[in-house]
Amino acid sequence: MSLQASNEDPPRRTAFFLSDGTGITVENFGRSLLTQFETVKFAQQSLRFVSTVERAREVRRKINETAVFDGVRPLVFSTLVKPEVQAEIKNSNALFLDIFATFISPLEEELGCISSVSTGRFHGLHNVDEYSSRIEAVDFTLNHDDGSTTRHLDEADVILIGISRSGKTPTCLYLSLQYGIRAANFPITEDDLERPNLPRSLLAYKDKLVALSTEPDRLHRIREARYPNSRYSSLNQCQFEVRQAEALYRKMRIPCLKTTMKSIEEIAATIVDLAELDLGRGRGPGRSRAHV
């Protein structure tokens, strides 16, 4: 391996995420690993659907060119499973990390059986019921966005409430897309805050409610981006609404999640945990929530 010296210090490292499928597993996993190295600058590239030897040869060329260009060999995170495809990539000038194979053999030993080495199985549509239930959950969530209807609310797995721009909609969509959860959401309006009480239509579903809240500063910035210099977006108004809303949630004993500095994934995972909604995509018997 000949490394061309780079002018800069430290050099930028390129990381490739290779898979014969969607690349979602290897991307998520590889990125999680790279975030542990804060001092290194990474250029990250997903190469998906690498399932033929021809494609693998193109990818090898790409990797080798990158090694020359960067002046240092790239990192390759791989979930490739076909030996002949893998062989092409292993011949490239890179640190090859086979994130699948590493665990397959201890698992085979433990389980006493041989794994099926198949292509992109996990994200494939092997279970039509699972697909349908996620699509139904998305439909449900879209139909029950922002309090648009109170019909069939009894079918909701969870109902998020919160003041305007507290993050209800994206969280609900993530819950339905990722977990197949029927997530409705309902706005808490100024009227609700002044009484103060929950919207009447929600009183019957108190056990399904989870509130989202955020810091007034952050809310102010988010609203300001939409309606600059309005009463709605003023810091004063945001402070008022957040304070009143949180008091209301406390009074009604509704669990409240502070979403400031949390990603959509974190908020959603917390709700799944909180509301004991761990139905999961499989909805199988073993996927019920763990009560530890």
Place this chain on the structure above:
Amino acid sequence: MSLQASNEDPPRRTAFFLSDGTGITVENFGRSLLTQFETVKFAQQSLRFVSTVERAREVRRKINETAVFDGVRPLVFSTLVKPEVQAEIKNSNALFLDIFATFISPLEEELGCISSVSTGRFHGLHNVDEYSSRIEAVDFTLNHDDGSTTRHLDEADVILIGISRSGKTPTCLYLSLQYGIRAANFPITEDDLERPNLPRSLLAYKDKLVALSTEPDRLHRIREARYPNSRYSSLNQCQFEVRQAEALYRKMRIPCLKTTMKSIEEIAATIVDLAELDLGRGRGPGRSRAHV
């Protein structure tokens, strides 16, 4: 390790996904591995936010109880990073797979630096801009669902078209939530099919169009679930629409994705690849599409 004999053969194995964060990385990765073992029945359980020794002790108890109940020790996939938390779990009666540590040391060697062992970094909201751009993408997608408006279509990264129930909406939502892509969608109606031509408002954006199509049989089943015994859901009508629509896409040279037997993730990843939309969540310089 004493294993209690099970009556059934083969025994069900329990797999735990442990993390000190959302658990998304370890869940995705662990499930991908388990799908390689088709003959084994797995019960899968995510235990999230395991970040204190107290919580780790509860989890250890849970694991040990499961080992007794199952009659065979569970599998534990872990992205736990705190040594004291990990130590508790390693003492449990399970096959412990530390999916992070395995790769950290070859990476440290390659990169010539020490990793920061931090808790749940990846899915944390470290980049407010990234969060905002995903939220904006979701807003855009919701505002441009099902042809609801032609305003600002020039700002779309991609515009999905397809006949009713071909999977446009969930795919668009996944594109915006997962990748921060502004994805609009537009229905192809019977009027469009009879002329046959694209909706006029889309002609200016031909380069952004990607069509979704599916098998008439499957479409028939999906529509039937919504409007049973209708003309809309009849197999005849579905066959007609699919045939006409695909002919239209060919005539207009619009790339068309057959979504039958594909998961939302696969469809979305294919579109990202196809439309060279690999902006990614980072939207950094190295995240542009790889032209191999």
